[in-house]
Amino acid sequence: xxxxxxxxxxxxxxxxxxxxxxxxxxxxxxxxxxxxxxxxxxxxxxxxxxxxxxxxxxxxxxxxxxxxxxxxxxxxxxxxxxxxxxxxxxxxxxxxxxxxxxxxxxxxxxxxxxxxxxxxxxxxxxxxxxxxxxxxxxxxxxxxxxxxxxxxxxxxxxxxxxxxxxxxxxxxxxxxxxxxxxxxxxxxxxxxxxxxxxxxxxxxxxxxxxxxxxxxxxxxxxxxxxxxxxxxxxxxxxxxxxxxxxxxxxxxxxxxxxxxx
Amino acid sequence: xxxxxxxxxxxxxxxxxxxxxxxxxxxxxxxxxxxxxxxxxxxxxxxxxxxxxxxxxxxxxxxxxxxxxxxxxxxxxxxxxxxxxxxxxxxxxxxxxxxxxxxxxxxxxxxxxxxxxxxxxxxxxxxxxxxxxxxxxxxxxxxxxxxxxxxxxxxxxxxxxxxxxxxxxxxxxxxxxxxxxxxxxxxxxxxxxxxxxxxxxxxxxxxxxxxxxxxxxxxxxxxxxxxxxxxxxxxxxxxxxxxxxxxxxxxxxxxxxxxxxxxxxxxxxxxxxxxxxxxxxxxxxxxxxxxxxxxxxxxxxxxxxx
Amino acid sequence: xxxxxxxxxxxxxxxxxxxxxxxxxxxxxxxxxxxxxxxxxxxxxxxxxxxxxxxxxxxxxxxxxxxxxxxxxxxxxxxxxxxxxxxxxxxxxxxxxxxxxxxxxxxxxxxxxxxxxxxxxxxxxxxxxxxxxxxxxxxxxxxxxxxxxxxxxxxxxxxxxxxxxxxxxxxxxxxxxxxxxxxxxxxxxxxxxxxxxxxxxxxxxxxxxxxxxxxxxxxxxxxxxxxxxxxxxxxxxxxxxxxxxxxxxxxxxxxxxxxxxxxxxxxxxxxxxxxxxxxxxxxxxxxxxxxxxxxxxxxxxxxxxxxxxxxxxxxxxxxxxxxxxxxxxxxxxxxxxxxxxxxx
Numbered sequence: 063x064x065x066x067x068x069x070x071x072x073x074x075x076x077x078x079x080x081x082x083x084x085x086x087x088x089x090x091x092x093x094x095x096x097x098x099x100x101x102x103x104x105x106x107x108x109x110x111x112x113x114x115x116x117x118x119x120x121x122x123x124x125x126x127x128x129x130x131x132x133x134x135x136x137x138x139x140x141x142x143x144x145x146x147x148x149x150x151x152x153x154x155x156x157x158x159x160x161x162x163x164x165x166x167x168x169x170x171x172x173x174x175x176x177x178x179x180x181x182x183x184x185x186x187x188x189x190x191x192x193x194x195x196x197x198x199x200x201x202x203x204x205x206x207x208x209x210x211x212x213x214x215x216x217x218x219x220x221x222x223x224x225x226x227x228x229x230x231x232x233x234x235x236x237x238x239x240x241x242x243x244x245x246x247x248x249x250x251x252x253x254x255x256x257x258x259x260x261x262x263x264x265x266x267x268x269x270x271x272x273x274x275x276x277x278x279x280x281x282x283x284x285x286x287x288x289x290x291x292x293x294x295x296x297x298x299x300x301x302x303x304x305x306x307x308x309x310x311x312x313x314x315x316x317x318x319x320x321x322x323x
Numbered sequence: 324x325x326x327x328x329x330x331x332x333x334x335x336x337x338x339x340x341x342x343x344x345x346x347x348x349x350x351x352x353x354x355x356x357x358x359x360x361x362x363x364x365x366x367x368x369x370x371x372x373x374x375x376x377x378x379x380x381x382x383x384x385x386x387x388x389x390x391x392x393x394x395x396x397x398x399x400x401x402x403x404x405x406x407x408x409x410x411x412x413x414x415x416x417x418x419x420x421x422x423x424x425x426x427x428x429x430x431x432x433x434x435x436x437x438x439x440x441x442x443x444x445x446x447x448x449x450x451x452x453x454x455x456x457x458x459x460x461x462x463x464x465x466x467x468x469x470x471x472x473x474x475x476x477x478x479x480x481x482x483x484x485x486x487x488x489x490x491x492x493x494x495x496x497x498x499x500x501x502x503x504x505x506x507x508x509x510x511x512x513x514x515x516x517x518x519x520x521x522x523x524x525x526x527x528x529x530x531x532x533x534x535x536x537x538x539x540x541x542x543x544x545x546x547x548x549x550x551x552x553x554x555x556x557x558x559x560x561x562x563x564x565x566x567x568x569x570x571x572x573x574x575x576x577x578x579x580x581x582x583x584x585x586x587x588x589x590x591x592x593x594x595x596x597x598x599x600x601x602x603x604x605x606x607x608x609x610x611x612x613x614x615x616x617x618x619x620x621x622x623x624x625x626x627x628x629x
Numbered sequence: 630x631x632x633x634x635x636x637x638x639x640x641x642x643x644x645x646x647x648x649x650x651x652x653x654x655x656x657x658x659x660x661x662x663x664x665x666x667x668x669x670x671x672x673x674x675x676x677x678x679x680x681x682x683x684x685x686x687x688x689x690x691x692x693x694x695x696x697x698x699x700x701x702x703x704x705x706x707x708x709x710x711x712x713x714x715x716x717x718x719x720x721x722x723x724x725x726x727x728x729x730x731x732x733x734x735x736x737x738x739x740x741x742x743x744x745x746x747x748x749x750x751x752x753x754x755x756x757x758x759x760x761x762x763x764x765x766x767x768x769x770x771x772x773x774x775x776x777x778x779x780x781x782x783x784x785x786x787x788x789x790x791x792x793x794x795x796x797x798x799x800x801x802x803x804x805x806x807x808x809x810x811x812x813x814x815x816x817x818x819x820x821x822x823x824x825x826x827x828x829x830x831x832x833x834x835x836x837x838x839x840x841x842x843x844x845x846x847x848x849x850x851x852x853x854x855x856x857x858x859x860x861x862x863x864x865x866x867x868x869x870x871x872x873x874x875x876x877x878x879x880x881x882x883x884x885x886x887x888x889x890x891x892x893x894x895x896x897x898x899x900x901x902x903x904x905x906x907x908x909x910x911x912x913x914x915x916x917x918x919x920x921x922x923x924x925x926x927x928x929x930x931x932x933x934x935x936x937x938x939x940x941x942x943x944x945x946x947x948x949x950x951x952x953x954x955x956x957x958x959x960x961x962x963x964x965x966x967x968x969x970x971x972x973x
Contacts, residue, residue: 114866117870119866119869119870139869139872139873139874140872140874141872142872143870143871143872144872146870147870148866148867148870150864150866150867150870152864154864155862155863155864156725156726156727156862157722157727157862157912157917158912158916158917159859159862159916159917159918160916163859163918164863167859167860167863167871168871170856170857170860170871170872170873171871171872173856175853175856175857178643178644223871401948414947415947416670416946416947416948416949417947417948417949419819419820419823420823420828420830420831420949422670422946422947422948422949423698423830424669424670424671424694424698424699424942425670425671425946425947427671427690427693427694427698428670428671428690428694430690439816440816440817440819440820442751443748443751443762443820446760447831447833450833451693451697451698452693522815548815548816549815549816551812
């Protein structure tokens with residue numbers, strides 16, 4: 063029985079692709095609303111797989127995922143799409159749609175195939191583009207803008223989907239320095255204003271430390287440690303996961319641990 | 324009545340009867356409308372003597388001209404190349420698929436068609452209201468039957484019989500000459516072209532029939548219809564004579580063909596090549612179900628035994 | 630409604646656009662079709678055609694040629710071109726592959742094998758089978774459809790690659806069988822090869838009455854999946870995240886598209902190039918939004934094939950050039966030209 067206080071709960075989740083080695087083992091954690099959880103860990107630790115299990119497109123072999131007390135397994139993907147949206151790592155689009163058309167696709171879960179879309183769908187899409195500073199890209203072809211610009215467009219699409227839980231996979235990796243902080247700020251503001259819960263995988267430990275309310279350190283498919291940045295980012299944990307011995311200092315402004323090689 | 328009068332009456336009666344008999348038997352009168360069963364098993368009704376004829380196969384064109392009906396032919400295919408007089412007749416195009424538009428515009432009374440790969444176009448032709456008779460003779464006897472049928476349909480059955488009788492006489496002459504030749508002295512024959520891939524006619528083809536009739540032994544007689552064979556097969560069979568059916572060629576081209584065949588790998592020991600018994604022939608005499616088949620037969624006899 | 634708001638949000642009344650396209654498209658095809666009635670081996674001048682259309686039968690021969698030969702060909706061309714283009718566009722969308730064509734999923738190879746077997750048999754059993762050739766082709770098509778369906782193990786977790794591979798494999802298998810059949814059949818070779826190259830000359834009204842409904846209904850069903858196809862181009866997982874049941878979508882598009890193609894190909898043989906290139910041309914003209922692109926492709930395909938058929942029957946009259954050759958010879962340069970114009 064899921065805990066009433068928690069928005070998202072993973073209970074003893076295990077996952078492997080048919081017969082292969084286990085990618086995720088015994089994942090247990092809970093997340094309240096309006097929190098930003100950062101998932102970190104070395105390559106191959108299962109970060110993206112965990113995200114896909116949470117988003118419902120991968121079904122765990124053992125264990126369950128609960129969203130607001132509902133087992134994801136019992137929800138149709140249409141229903142899930144109204145609650146959860148994802149910004150992927152790979153943003154390649156086969157056909158050369160305009161950026162605004164891509165953002166508009168975020169409204170798909172809400173558009174009846176028979177009745178078609180409404181003006182509201184267009185307004186929401188536009189709002190999302192304004193928030194992510196991508197309105198100027200509306201008329202550009204999606205295959206002709208830079209990787210960073212595409213990620214902002216895809217973020218707009220995910221926001222246009224008006225989710226309660228937003229999942230991001232290595233979102234900031236292609237962004238310029240200024241956009242990195244700007245987008246993270248945007249996410250935190252939306253989180254506060256609209257009670258949006260956010261889970262993001264990070265390759266950059268320092269950014270993760272600054273942005274996240276809590277961190278989840280994944281190692282070989284198991285949770286190495288979950289807690290505040292101070293609790294997670296210490297020499298011991300990092301050595302166990304990354305087999306490296308970094309130096310940790312305190313960020314002067316944000317008062318969170320930062321890793322220096 | 325006394326006996327004298329009686330015998331005169333009987334004589335007169337018999338005389339009239341005989342004349343009537345001869346008259347009807349020899350008459351060229353055909354009663355229209357006439358119904359024939361064609362190759363497809365369809366009963367085709369010919370309402371009156373046809374004045375406008377379309378031929379969709381070179382064999383039918385040749386037969387029509389041989390029967391003296393050339394004037395009435397209003398459409399022939401691109402491939403109808405014999406006789407020379409047919410050159411200027413309007414062309415209807417390919418043998419398959421048929422150009423229905425063209426055939427319709429020529430307004431034929433009867434269309435003489437072929438079977439084979441043209442067969443699938445016939446239903447549509449009939450659907451469009453074109454009166455069509457399909458012929459597909461596969462041996463000499465059926466060829467003669469076709470000639471007679473065409474003649475009857477066109478209102479000149481006697482001419483058909485005459486033509487067939489003449490042809491039959493010539494065939495019988497060859498047959499009797501051949502009957503005097505023992506099997507062991509009948510040469511082994513290989514029919515082949517110049518192309519790398521060898522296709523040769525076996526049992527069931529016109530060519531094979533002619534070869535046998537002309538007193539030869541086709542090395543491919545054990546195969547049925549046209550078959551692809553390997554060069555080894557030919558080398559092993561050791562034919563005495565090689566016949567090469569081609570289109571029109573001049574002297575130079577002919578000797579080149581003989582050279583190519585002689586030089587073929589693995590064939591140097593074949594009697595036909597050792598004795599240089601390679602003969603180029605006009606393929607139309609052997610592939611088409613036409614009167615000229617008998618010309619072909621006579622040519623083969625000459626090659627085999629003279 | 631606030632006009633500036635509409636303009637800024639990029640609100641597109643696509644339904645209005647679609648109706649406009651349908652009307653203009655239909656009128657265009659009708660117009661082109663009537664004009665093309667003029668062309669053929671036999672010269673019939675426009676005055677006669679118009680009086681024929683308005684008054685009815687006068688000259689029996691001309692009437693026969695126009696109504697029984699040319700008109701059915703033009704209608705069949707329009708339907709076939711539209712079907713090939715719509716299915717080609719839909720398959721490109723579902724496989725996320727701009728090089729896909731309507732034959733890529735194997736149905737056409739099955740139809741071809743069925744037709745070739747039918748042709749080989751008719752020589753043995755007589756010409757009664759000649760009219761039933763489309764039945765052979767259709768059965769062959771359904772067989773390959775079944776085989777591809779089974780071998781791709783289409784499930785909700787499979788992706789488009791499995792479908793593509795199964796289609797390609799079955800196509801290769803059937804093509805090999807066809808090659809063997811061709812090698813064994815010296816007499817029917819000509820007919821088989823001609824069928825394989827595509828042929829509209831056997832069109833008649835009965836055939837058209839059989840294929841019209843499946844083509845129109847099937848194409849409409851494909852049009853309805855336009856939004857889903859749009860989203861699918863973001864990627865398999867992305868589409869799932871947007872709540873689209875990609876497994877079901879794939880099956881739906883594959884089955885509907887294959888049945889349309891099987892129906893059309895059984896009567897016309899394999900006309901190539903149209904299904905591959907017309908969707909691209911449509912995209913170049915109106916963009917990749919399937920809601921607009923698919924209907925445009927349908928009309929473009931219909932007009933294109935009608936025009937190609939005219940060329941096929943007048944360029945070397947009275948010999949007919951196989952229409953598959955014309956579509957390639959005309960289509961390729963046209964496509965290159967449009968590509969260059971776009972990149973300028």
